[in-house]
Each structure stands twice: as structure tokens, then as C-alpha cells.
Amino acid sequence: MIYVIIPIFVLIIFYFFSSKVSPIPYFPTNSADLDKIIKAFEMRNNMTIIDLGAGDGAVIFAAAKKAYELGLNTRFVAVDINVILTTIMQIRRLFHPNKSNIKIICKDMFKLDFRSILNNTTSCVLYIYISPWFTKAVDKLIKDQNIKAKIVSYFYPVEDKKESQKIKGIHDIYIYTP
Numbered sequence: 001m002i003y004v005i006i007p008i009f010v011l012i013i014f015y016f017f018s019s020k021v022s023p024i025p026y027f028p029t030n031s032a033d034l035d036k037i038i039k040a041f042e043m044r045n046n047m048t049i050i051d052l053g054a055g056d057g058a059v060i061f062a063a064a065k066k067a068y069e070l071g072l073n074t075r076f077v078a079v080d081i082n083v084i085l086t087t088i089m090q091i092r093r094l095f096h097p098n099k100s101n102i103k104i105i106c107k108d109m110f111k112l113d114f115r116s117i118l119n120n121t122t123s124c125v126l127y128i129y130i131s132p133w134f135t136k137a138v139d140k141l142i143k144d145q146n147i148k149a150k151i152v153s154y155f156y157p158v159e160d161k162k163e164s165q166k167i168k169g170i171h172d173i174y175i176y177t178p
Helices: 002-021 031-041 058-070 083-094 132-144
Strands: 047-052 075-080 102-106 123-128 150-154 165-167 173-176
Touching: 031 058, 031 123, 031 150, 031 165, 031 173, 047 058, 058 075, 058 083, 058 102, 075 083, 083 102, 123 132, 132 150
Parallel strands: 047 075, 047 123, 075 102, 123 150
Antiparallel strands: 150 173, 165 173
16 A cells, blocks of 8 residues: 555645756656667767766666666766655665665755766766757856767757767767767
């Protein structure tokens, strides 16, 4: 009984408060595009993949599972300002086979110091599926912190930036290389 009540309670709270705790609306990634997004990451050892505005963590958990299956030591960081969504991700992390390589951060992505996350990392991928009016701000944040990172943007292109590759899916996936 408790296993039914808790998820319903969380969903009710999420429904009424999620837009009040985050300026970016929560829209889940279309599951039909997950494999294409993960392929766009080009995962390898000593890499860090950061999901800015991670939502419920669907992308980060799917990618972490794939890395685990491939025997990669890729690190995954999910960043979201929404305390409800980060709590859901923390619970999901507990049961994930690659949980030691997954970090959940409840913070405003625009106040994040990327250098503190990227210790001993040979390469970095930033994944974004955020409102189009925030994509340019994320690009500026990366430039301001002098981060050499590949950007994989789902659904929305990064304003004023030319993609190096575009993958067709249910929604387009835009890839920007440093």
C-alpha cells in the first residue's frame, strides 16, 4: 500500500509545485530518441557527461546504464534546480547498477562551477534539453568558464551557433564541438 501512496503523493506535489521551483518547464525526453542521444555523446573512458536541467534523469540514467554495459568509467552528472525532480533522481540512483559514477546536483545551472565537476576528466559533454531562450545563456556560461565541451542539444538548437552535426529523430539532436 505504501508503495502506491508515496508515488501518488510525489506526483501531486510535482504537479502543483514544479513550475514554481524551476524557471524551465519539465518536458520528458521522447524515449524513442534516447539511443540517438546516447550515441551522440560518443562515450569513452575518463569522460564526464553533464545533463543541465536533467529533469527526471531519463537521459543520464540510460547513458549510465549503457556505459556500465560497455565497461566504461564515464562519469555522469545530473543538474536540476527542482528539488522534487532531484529527489526522484536520488531515489533512482540508489537502484542503478552504475550508481558510483552518477552524481546528482540540486542547483541552478547558471551558478555551477564546472571546474569543480571536471577534475581529471579528459573530455566533457554537456547535454541540454531546455527552453530555447536559455540555450544562448548556457553557451555563454560555457565560454565564461572556459570549458572545452561538446554540446548535445535536444529539440532546440543553440541560438547563434552553427551545429557540427544534426541528427534526425522524433525531435532533432544538435551537436556542437569545441
